[in-house]
Amino acid sequence: MLQDVIELDKKYYMNTFGDRLPVCFERGEGMKLYADDGKEYYDFLGGIAVNALGHSHQKFIEALKNQLDKVIHTSSLYYxxxxxxxxxxxxxxxxxxxxxxxxxxxxxxxxxxxxxxIYNYKQGRDRYEVISLDKSFHGRTVATVAATGQTKYQAPYKELTNGFKQVAPNDFNALGSAVTDKTAAILLELVQGESGVYPLDEEYVKKVRRLCDERDIVLIFDEVQTGMGRTGYLFAHQWYGIYPDVFTCAKALGGGIPIGAVCAVDKIASAFEPGDHGTTFGGNPFATAAGLAVFKIYEDEDLVNRANKMGAYFAKRLNALKGKYPDKISDVRCAGLLIGIEVGAERGKAVFDALFKHGILTSLCGGKTIRLAPPLIISELDIELFISELDSILKGME
Ligand SMILES: Cc1ncc(COP(=O)(O)O)c(C=O)c1O
Structure with a gap:
């Protein structure tokens, strides 16, 4: 059956994902996914930070079914x-x-x-530049690729939307020099996820906040990956204690149902007036029922605190493993349950493949970092299972 799907995919689907991992999942339950051949996998990637509730959470499914029976979509013409x-x-x-x-x-x-x-436009200012960081990831649309500080994503699509530039992370002087009287916004991921889990320095972010205050530059935090409890706080900026003018959120917000959110303080949000922005599907009754169910389950099961505790436990156990294999694990970077384990470019792919073979789903960033973003329902037992698998893989490696 997998072979049939691969053949269909190769024949009919645009080849943007290349050779995917040779598996096709049929169902999921909690931390586990089951392939069509019956093999069981542990999902330590959570659909890339989406499946915070795990798979097939019964209360989530009930809420979705309940909404399906009522109404799915109406349009933004109605409340x-x-x-x-x-x-x-x-x-x-x-x-x-x-x-x-x-x-x-x-x-x-x-x-x-x-x-x-538009905030700047309505202030009567000619400001349009957006500064973001090298190694960032902000999405695949033309403007968000322009904001993404990675040549490999930008090169084929030049000329991109103009007005975007990137500077090195944690280098405040570089940022200061890049700011001009045309700078409308600074866009940051507090933890750079896609490039391998790199949290920004707190002092740096504080200085950026101050600079934005002094120059009335809009500070945007991209919390698409870090949001919804991932870092052990509902949003990563609450962990830093540094507050943006605007933050964005998606991934875990819908528990797997597509939804994103732009969240802003009044001063900036009020720049959007009728007709200035819109969407057909965004926030429809079904997607927002999913978001409401996600919030309810988070609260009923105290999942943000759980992420905090489990993140600390995972960090402790991974650091112990790093102590055991100092020549094989060069760094462990943890932001709650967003985790990067640096195993080196020479063995990154082999570790990733071996984990997959052992039924452990992760992702490989930059060829050298194993990234984990497991469901927030994860237990100490699940963590121990990961540690023991990684331990046995590293033991058998040069
Ligand atoms: C920080 C960050 N921003 C934006 C995006 C893009 O989100 P989407 O793929 O839902 O468009 C991602 C996706 O990985 C991300 O990690």
Missing amino acids: IENQAKLAEKIVTRTCADKVFFCNSGAEANEGAIKLAK
Whole structure:
């Protein structure tokens, strides 16, 4: 059956993902996914930081089924109860005063960039530049690729949207020099996820906040990957204790149902007036029912605190393993349950492949870092299983 799917894929699907891992999942339950040949896998990647509730969480499925029986989509021409209630959930738990829903992380970042630009436009200023960081990842649309500080994603699509530039992370002088009287916004991931889990220095972020205050530059945090409890706080900026003007969120917000959010303080959010931005699907009754169910389950099961505790436990156990294999693990970077284990470019692919063979799903960043973003329902037992598999793989390696 897998072979049939591979053949169909090769024949009919655009080849943007190349040779995928040779597996096709049929169902999931909690931390586990089951392939069509019956083989069991442990999901330590959580659909790339999406499946925070694990797979097939019964209360989540019930909430989705319940909404399906009522109404799926109506359009933005009408008021949407779930949309308003989900916006309230986010606003009452963060520094944001207003929310706008869309369908993905890239689209949320697009919305945030548009918001920063229109804020300046309505102030009567000619500011359009957006500064982001090298090694960042902000999405695959034309503007978010322009914001993504990685040549491999940008090169084929030149000329990109103009007005974007990148500077080295944690180098405040470089950032200071890049700011001009045209700078509308600074866009940061507090933890650079896709490039291998690199948290920004707190002092650096504080200075950026101060600079933005002094120059009235819109500070945007891209919390697409770090949001919704991933770092052990509902949002990573709450962990840092440094607050943006705008933050974006997606991935775990819908528990697997596509949804993104632009979240902003009133001063900036009020720049969006009727007709300035829009969406067909964004925040429809079904997607926002998913978001509401995610919040309810987070609260019922105390998942943000759980992520904090399990993240600390994982970090302790991985650092012990690093102590055991100092020549094989060069770094362990943990931001709650967003974890990068640096095993070196020479063995990155082999470790990743061996984990997969052992039924452990992870991702490989930059050829050298094993990234984990497991469901927040993870237990100490699951962590021990990962540690013992990685231990046995490293033991058998040169
Ligand atoms: C930090 C960050 N921003 C934006 C995106 C893009 O999100 P999406 O793939 O939902 O468009 C991602 C996806 O990995 C991400 O990690």
